[in-house]
Amino acid sequence: MPPVSMIPAILFCLAGIASFFCYDGLVKREFKIAKESWEKDNRPPGFFSALPGTSMMRSWTRGRLYFRWIFTTPSWIASDPIARRLQRQLRILWSTGLIFWLWALLILFHVI
Numbered sequence: 050m051p052p053v054s055m056i057p058a059i060l061f062c063l064a065g066i067a068s069f070f071c072y073d074g075l076v077k078r079e080f081k082i083a084k085e086s087w088e089k090d091n092r093p094p095g096f097f098s099a100l101p102g103t104s105m106m107r108s109w110t111r112g113r114l115y116f117r118w119i120f121t122t123p124s125w126i127a128s129d130p131i132a133r134r135l136q137r138q139l140r141i142l143w144s145t146g147l148i149f150w151l152w153a154l155l156i157l158f159h160v161i
Contacts, residue, residue, distance in 0.1 A: 057152035064146035069096035071139040072115050076100065078132045083125035090114055119143050 073095035079087045080100050087093070092103040093110040118126070119140055126132040
């Protein structure tokens with residue numbers, strides 16, 4: 050069992066990985082139901098998969114879109130229940146990961 054001080058760091062990593070799966074789901078959904086938006090977003094790849102016509106090496110596109118979807122809701126997401134659920138999960142996991150990261154920092158700097 051890891052030391053108690055490692056728990057927030059482990060939870061942060063798990064929340065981050067889970068959020069990457071939600072992002073992948075959103076990219077695949079955008080490709081499937083809103084291909085024009087996917088093209089306008091510069092054909093982003095997922096974290097774990099590349100769609101036809103894209104490359105896994107386009108990390109700048111991935112990161113920019115990941116954060117845009119955390120803070121804004123494009124119309125194609127707003128009109129699709131599956132995309133809305135994936136975006137909600139992405140936001141929850143990102144927020145949870147942020148809390149765990151802050152908790153880890155507090156432990157690291159012996160604040161708590």
